[in-house]
Amino acid sequence: MIKFDNVTKIYADSTVAIRDISFEVAEGTTTVLVGPSGCGKTTTMKLVNRLEDPTEGAVYYDGTNTQEIGVTELRRDIGYVIQEIGLFNHMTVGENVATVPKLKGWDDGQIDDRVDKLLELMALSPEEYRDQYPRELSGGQRQRVGVARALAADPDVLLMDEPFGALDPITRADLQDEFLEIQAEINTTILFVTHSIDEALKMGDKIVIFDVGELVQYDTPRNILENPNSEFVRDFVGEDITLKKLSLINVDEIMRPTNVIEDTTDQDSKTAVTNGGEVMHHLAPGDSLKSALSTFVESDIQSLPVVEDEETIGVIDRDEIYEIYNGG
Amino acid sequence: MIGSYIEFTLDNWQDLLQLLIEHIELVVQTLIIALPLGISLGIFIAYYQPASLSVLWGAGVAMTIPSLALFGLLVPFLGIGNPPVIVALVLYAQLPIIRNTYIGLTGVEKDMIEAGEGVGMTRWQRLRQIQIPVALPVITAGVRNATVILIGVATVGAYVGAGGLGDYIFTGIYQANTEMIVVATVVVSLLALVFDYGLKIIEQFLQLQNGEDVALTRGTKAITKVIT
The missing domain is CATH 3.10.580.10 (CBS-domain)
Known part of the structure; x- marks a missing residue:
């Protein structure tokens, strides 16, 4: 669904964000990009919806080079959740969720149905929350609205940049669990960025581990725990490998x-x-x-x-x- | 003494009303030109930051020119009557409108802009759907500010034949008629207060529309009650 082909990104100030990255995200799976801060994981994600463009190499979306797809169409087809959530504070919850369907020109009735359905999916009762403003919500509720907005136009791909990073540990764990259930239901292709290896192991079908600007290991959570391919990965995964492995099996x-x-x-x-x-x-x-x-x-x-x-x-x-x- | 003012007002209410209407017309005609001009300039400098300093500086300088001098300078080109006064008033109104438009637009949270970009809004859609709605209460505050200034400065326009309540003030000075001066001045002040309060209510409605926390004035509360 998404393919990175020898992608290098060098910023205008000649900082190398990522160098020669190649990996593929299969349809319907969740791939987590994980690494220390400044390792290029967010840049990698932004290359998908062309918030950044590659300096060398190419990113393919559904087989097409993203450079050949119009920026706005591409972005409207791809759901996007950022850490700061970025809800439109001057719009109600309902209007926020309706953003992309409106941009795509759906008719009003269809949009209303979709908004209610998504709020229900995110466990926010539409009657109670549709007309509230983001300011009135808790951090966890705001993030749910953020996810609902990203999913509104039924995107084929969902990009999530540290979506649960700003939440307290309990809310974060709850939202992770809920999101895993939602993912099982909607079966979207997801690219997920985090700096937490625990979150990566929990959420990912596949994990991409970054060191500064380089892809170090790309594998399933279990293989990463069992066969870390370098000292860096072993250190990054941390001490209690066996317990982490047990937490992956139900x-x-x-x-x-x-x-x-x-x-x-x-x-x-x-x-x-x-x-x-x-x-x-x-x-x-x-x-x-x-x-x-x-x-x-x-x-x-x-x-x-x-x-x-x-x-x-x-x-x-x-x-x-x-x-x-x-x-x- | 108060009695003589009331007597004067009652004797001349028709003239006063006529002058008041002229005064309002002058201000409204000015705003019709000043608003689109100031808001466009504000949007322009919000997008093209290098120009912001010089545009704001220019609008600031325009405000420092004494009104009487500016009217006098414009009369040779535009004749007497409304035109020179409206041109001058448009210049005076620019600073608060441009400044508040600029501050309102550039003060929008970066996350919201980034999210707008991420969901595939074009630059124009981000302006229309995010930046302008968020900035609108701030812009309205600038317009309120400009309107109050205009109502005051417009009195001087009578000197070059633009009419309005300034007519009574100048005539009053000429005839040493205190009642005439005081009553006209009070009416100008009341007019400014009414516009100030009315625009404040509009500003608060825009804030409510944006889901902002605001301490409502009595007027806004009363209107909200009537509506809902």
């Missing part, structure tokens, strides 16, 4: 479904249930193995049931997690 990926193992593990699953029939310690299928491990440590139980809608759907053993922990 419980439902390694659990044994209940219907298959009903007889053999009956004993185990009961250990987690108190006499009142109430489940004391259990896991949800969407939990990461990291939080599963923490529950195992807390409960000191060998096996835990995986519960969804108050029904046990599987079982997971502590040893299975240990195996992965030990490099399995």
